[in-house]
Amino acid sequence: MKVRIHRGTRQIGGTCIEVAAESTPGRIVLDLGLPLDADTDDIASLMPDVPGLRDASDDLLGVLISHPHQDHVGLVHDIHPDIPIGIGAAGQRILDRAADWLDRPKLDDRVLIHWQSGKPVTLGPFTITPLLVDHSAYDAYALLIQADGQRLFYSGDFRGHGRKAKLFEKLLANPPRDIDVLMMEGTVIGREGEGTPFPDESALERDFVEAFNSTEGLRLVWTSTQNIDRIVTLYRAAKRSGKRLVLDAFTAEMLAATENPNLPQAHWPHIGVYVPEWMRRRIVRDKTFTRLDPFKPNRVFLEHLDPARDILLFRPGMLKEVAAKAPLAGAQLIYSNWRGYLEDDSTKPVRDWLMQGAIPLRRIHTSGHASVSDLQRFATALAAKKLVPIHSFHGDRFDELFANVDRRDDGEWWSAGNQGGASWKS
Numbered sequence: 001m002k003v004r005i006h007r008g009t010r011q012i013g014g015t016c017i018e019v020a021a022e023s024t025p026g027r028i029v030l031d032l033g034l035p036l037d038a039d040t041d042d043i044a045s046l047m048p049d050v051p052g053l054r055d056a057s058d059d060l061l062g063v064l065i066s067h068p069h070q071d072h073v074g075l076v077h078d079i080h081p082d083i084p085i086g087i088g089a090a091g092q093r094i095l096d097r098a099a100d101w102l103d104r105p106k107l108d109d110r111v112l113i114h115w116q117s118g119k120p121v122t123l124g125p126f127t128i129t130p131l132l133v134d135h136s137a138y139d140a141y142a143l144l145i146q147a148d149g150q151r152l153f154y155s156g157d158f159r160g161h162g163r164k165a166k167l168f169e170k171l172l173a174n175p176p177r178d179i180d181v182l183m184m185e186g187t188v189i190g191r192e193g194e195g196t197p198f199p200d201e202s203a204l205e206r207d208f209v210e211a212f213n214s215t216e217g218l219r220l221v222w223t224s225t226q227n228i229d230r231i232v233t234l235y236r237a238a239k240r241s242g243k244r245l246v247l248d249a250f251t252a253e254m255l256a257a258t259e260n261p262n263l264p265q266a267h268w269p270h271i272g273v274y275v276p277e278w279m280r281r282r283i284v285r286d287k288t289f290t291r292l293d294p295f296k297p298n299r300v301f302l303e304h305l306d307p308a309r310d311i312l313l314f315r316p317g318m319l320k321e322v323a324a325k326a327p328l329a330g331a332q333l334i335y336s337n338w339r340g341y342l343e344d345d346s347t348k349p350v351r352d353w354l355m356q357g358a359i360p361l362r363r364i365h366t367s368g369h370a371s372v373s374d375l376q377r378f379a380t381a382l383a384a385k386k387l388v389p390i391h392s393f394h395g396d397r398f399d400e401l402f403a404n405v406d407r408r409d410d411g412e413w414w415s416a417g418n419q420g421g422a423s424w425k426s
């Protein structure tokens with residue numbers, strides 16, 4: 001196999017890897033993400049230079065998505081509709097449910113290959129085995145690619161300290177053998193606190209219980225609607241502290257889209273659902289009033305929130321409504337995302353609002369990505385002949401942390417075989 005990383009050797013986000021078989025003509029693409037700082041008005045300029053993405057040339061056999069985060073899947077709607085797309089079924093439902101509300105194109109009219117963990121799929125000369133992993137995104141997979149008698153393992157994004165940590169330990173106990181190339185993410189390398197062990201979701205649950213019980217006013221928790229593990233943690237903490245977790249209806253829709261009966265749902269006890277203005281307007285516009293039905297049993301309005309017992313899931317998009325309607329005397333905001341976003345211009349309006357209202361901000365969070373020590377355990381277990389850094393701003397530091405590192409450049413073709421330094425400039 002030959003491999004060309006289009007984006008990812010020197011950045012987090014916008015991941016795209018092209019793999020070509022040499023024995024029989026055929027190519028596949030692993031992930032097709034939006035760069036984190038992308039200007040989405042100009043999609044054409046963001047599309048990686050992979051022949052056939054726009055016109056579906058014969059030897060491009062599929063675009064294979066590891067997980068439904070935008071920096072891995074964000075460009076997939078803009079490829080030719082005849083190209084098969086590999087993705088987890090629940091991941092697809094989450095993306096489609098969101099697209100439905102946001103008037104964006106859906107995947108369900110595409111040619112889809114749905115991943116089943118451990119079950120190989122054949123595409124021309126390639127055999128692809130998806131393996132479910134622990135990550136902050138729901139339905140995330142690592143992908144084992146076999147062709148030309150070689151084995152390439154793409155880690156996707158993963159961690160070993162989330163609610164599916166058992167999957168990580170299972171993989172370490174019985175790792176795939178004879179891996180020629182491991183392309184491994186290194187998101188946390190170079191981030192503050194990289195050397196310390198990361199708390200798990202159970203530790204967070206205890207911190208949230210303590211925080212919920214020690215706040216008299218409304219508890220706002222700012223987290224990502226995609227971080228299903230965290231929402232489960234918040235629900236469990238709400239229940240343990242005898243409180244109610246108020247979800248916005250969009251988050252409730254994402255939970256419903258998983259079709260996982262073990263995840264908190266809109267009608268459950270200890271749950272409230274508020275329907276944001278933008279969703280209400282959409283329902284009126286489309287006259288789709290039955291869409292409100294799932295929210296009816298636990299529906300609440302922001303102006304009726306009970307500061308003594310409510311926890312409100314918060315995102316910057318809700319700022320105007322929350323500021324205007326929610327009872328905020330004595331409120332506290334708990335920030336449960338990567339701290340870097342707090343330094344971003346996009347979060348400034350929220351930070352200004354917190355300052356003006358003297359709403360204290362506290363941080364309770366753990367990373368969606370593996371700690372350095374878990375990355376090391378993972379790399380050691382897989383013992384690949386070559387380890388190629390990806391999804392990291394610090395590929396230059398892999399050498400000091402891992403064995404057999406072979407750092408590559410974006411846009412460069414290289415061999416997955418043993419010809420160590422061989423590369424072709426395209």
Ligand SMILES: [Zn+2]
Nearest residue numbers: 067069137157
């Ligand atoms: Zn991710």
